[in-house]
Amino acid sequence: MTRLAELLPFNAGETIASYCSRLAVACGYRHSRSFANDLGFRFQGLVVGNYTDVKQFASVLDVPESKLSPGVIVTENRTSTFSGQKLTRALMERYRLRLCPLCIRDDERNLEGRKGFRAYGRTEWLVSPIRTCETHGTKLITPIGEDARQYMHDFAVNLAIAAANVEEFLSQAEPMDTDSLQSYVQARLRGMPTASPWLDTMPLYTAVRLCEIVGAAERHGVRFKPKTLSDQELSAAAHTGFNILSGGADEFRDWLVGKTEGFYRKNSDLGGRFLFGRLYEKVAYETDDSAYDPIRHIMREVVINTLPLGPGEEFFGPVTERRIHSVHSASREYGIHPARLAKLLAAAGLITVEASKFTFEKILVAADTMERFVAEAKKGLNATEAKAALNAKGTQFEQLVKLGYIKADVEDETGVFSFINRFSPSEIEEFLRKLKGAVTCKDDGSLVDLQQTRKRAICSFGEVVELLFGGKLSRVAVASCEYGLGATRVDVDEVRDLTAGASHDGIPIHHLVKLMPSSSKITRVLLAEKRIPTVRLRNPVTRNLQDYVAPKDLAAFMREFVSLGSLATQAERRTWTVKKELHDRGVMPIFVAGGMPFYRRSEAEIAD
Template sequence: MGREQVEDQGQERHQIWSTSSMNRLSEIINFNAGESVASYCSRLAAACGYRHARSFGADLGFRFQGLAVGCNDDIEKFRSVVGVPTSFLAPGIISSDNRFSLVAGQLLSRASVQRQRLRFCPYCVLGDECQKGGRRGFRSFGRVDWLVKSIRCCEDHRVQLMTCDKDPPPVFIHDFAANLAQLGDVRRMLSDVEFMKPDRLQRYVKERLRGKQTEAAWLDSLPLYVAVRLCETVGVAERHGTQFHTSNINEHEWSACAGAGYDLLRGGEQDFRHYLRRQVKCFYGKLSDMGGRSIFGRLYERLAHETEDKAFDPIRQIMRDVALDSLPLGPGDEFFGPVTERRLHSVQSASVEFGVHPKRLRKTLVNEGLIPSEDKSKTFERILLDAKTMQRFALVAKSSLNVPDAKKYLGAERVQFEMLVKHGFIQPVGGNGASAEVAVDRRFSPDDLDNLLRRLKAADTRADNNGLSDLREIMSKAGCTFAEVIELVLSGTLAKVSWVAGETGLAAIRLDADEIKAKTIGDDHGCFSLRQLETVIPASGKIIKALVEGGHLPSVKRRNPVKRNMQTVVEPSALEAFMNQYLSLGNFATSRRTRTWNLKRDLDHAGIAPIFVAAEMPFYRRSDIERF
């Protein structure tokens, strides 16, 4: 056929479609629910004898490519040609640019749709010819759902959607009917069908494409392609580890991963945060280097390095927030942008910032109870503490003094210094030597030492020190202990206290020996010691201790007249009141010359219950058992 003949036929065909017969196009082939406009046009072109839809559109004055990507002008021309309103075609219109497609009002990225290769369910294709209307041979239509990659199977037939192996020639792109015709008899493909159940993410995607309300409100707030990508990535990481390789995952496994990811995230943002925190916890149980990729794996890599899409910013912000709450990140670090605040410090980061050796810092933190003892086996960068607490403690540790410097600072002799520590007048920073959970050289905070000196200095009552003695002489003359003297000075009750100019700390204190002796030699307090009560009540030491600690037997603190130490005693009046009101089962049994268990049984039968129990010994109200 010559070129002139082809042009004549084209003009003749255009004249034919320009007549009223074009209004009958919609009667030749039905536009089905769920069908794309490109598929409808493709089937019309094939039914009218065209090899491809592009020449069909060219003859009728619209561009098939424009129709496939949602160009308004081409859609309007096609609508006019077919003779239907735009609203009739609206559900099947897919608007696309180089990056995104708008499908049923949902935004999908180029990677989340398959528009180049034919993708279909062979059972649906064969069933359309039997069940749908319109000209035979052209009833099979392309569903919008088949273009969405996260919809992996046909829910009606429970089979995996089939995708052609190769991209079609440019003239056949989007041309469903033409591409389907190239396959030949679809029945031959049924032997290659793989059965597959729809995953929960697929059902979620279909609900959004149908405009339905879903159970996943937080995922609904994200563009559909972001929600899908997040669920799939989280699901793969959950099933294959954070450093997964997609090349090892087939469609069936992708479906399982998609469903797993959706189940993890459908509860909302808090579920996503919980997942991220779980990844952080898992990371801290390993020995890998710290970093976004080491902790969050491919999810971090994709968002940090493989896409700059702003639609993923809400995900990045959540990951950044969890990272700042879980990792020792601070100014100078990067995590989806420069880090400008610090919420956590590690021993390593605090060591670098504040100039404290990490080993000493770790030991003192354990001894102070600021971190668990099991952390002492962790590496420095994995031992964490909130930034403010760590800074405060690290600065104290840095400025702390060793024992020789602390003794010199206080002006204390060796024994005096040890007594100050033993009796709690000063506290070591991070552990008291060998008695600490982790052995560490004792160091002392200058602020703690200054506080003790200020309290001692506040007791100064006179400028001259005539007739007064230093601490060593006082202890010898008064026959008291060093701790007693310091307690008296700190109490502020001494009338004669002086500080010698030119001396430092404790060496400068001068006291009156007679005053100290008078205050340290105590009178007989006339109370019962706990040991004496064992005979008076009588009861075992264990029971006496339980009565006092439980508040049943009121006690007071009195100074032992001999040892001059404070001891717990019971005043006679309190003991008398107790003895008049209560009686133990053991003493009651002794008075009746019977066994305690026999007596307990009789009391129970009589309906008399104990008032309280001390060290497993029941006590009864005397008024209750008198009638017994």
């Protein structure tokens, strides 16, 4: 070891450039480049970790190269490597001083070596994601007014300029907590176990950038602007990002899936920039570094698994298979109208009510499910098609569905989903087979179709079908000019006899007027006031429920009461004359209906 090496010790964690700079200034040089040239090596060579220059510097100091190697930062093609870790130039702060003022103060107070030159530059101070001094809990700073371009990388020279006003220099120290990403970076640089084996599989610069972008996107949206974030906010974003990703690839995948929900917003698209913002821009446009390939692969898998991308489209390479269908993409592929497809999916329970309100491009179903669903849907018939297959007239088809002869909802073969208002061709065929089986004779021209039969027999269509399938009709034929329901012919009289209602002796209301010696107005009042009771009975012909008067109730009323009009008619006298005579004899009306007085017949006849 030479006297030069004894002048100042090489400290743990110090950069080799910082050590050379301190020795140069301690020896009276204005800058390190002159010092290095005089000793036969290049200062810039030490800065970039050139082996020849490092070897010559070690020879000048008469120390083993291994003693200086921890402070060597090898820089090639904009990438710096030290402690076995790689960091890009964007993640290194090498052109300006970056330090902890309190560490500089403590170095001068506590370290060995010539006074005034004890403070040294740490390798970790050059790493951008390391923002806080662990020892003092303060933010690493670039001294106010410091311009390192004249003495780039020359730590001691720049420090002397920055620390000329000691009080102002120390006043720049401000408290700041250590974020979790910084702790992770320091663990990797120090060769210690980390909290994320998955991030360990990546180069350090890749892990850092991923955490910072994910954290900022989580806090400020995927389209955040990095230049608008303060150091404190960058630290908070790094902390958030590391906490999301430290659990591994599954956590990253879940985070990406959450971001794909932006697809459902208005005016959205399937573009990676829209979905993932800065993260996509970084890995798609700003770098083709293969170190980001695992990230690209996960992003690709998430998008293909959650969004309707198919062959002919690209996302980090051509898409070769479709895993998700939208109603729009399925309608184009399978030739089915999107509105109809959306209704069928909603009816089958494959999409929620909320999802059915989206545009067709945003209603999503797994591709294999959609393929099977559409295949089954094409097998079923809609109402118009089923009606035509049956040759049903008027409302016959709707009545068959209502009565359960035709099932309206068709299940797929697996029973996983059903098609609302879709009709199975096989069920239609089975109905027609049963209809054909009901035929008992040839059409001789005397039989009529089911539509006319229903009207002329005054019965329901369902009753006719029930008689047909129940084997109750002896004369059933098929017209050669038609098919299905429209071709079926039956005997109207036979149907009428079989569907006629039970007979009874009830008097219909419209017949009552003919049986009573009163006007229809008076009769309606008598019925409304319950003077004559009514009963609800079924019409033997139409079989509709209607009001009737029992003969015994009518007879009872006629025996009990008599109207003034009837008395006057019987006596062949004027009503006012009869009324006056009854009044004079003390016979008063029992009630008045429709303006006509009614007397108790026994009293009126006695009075007469």
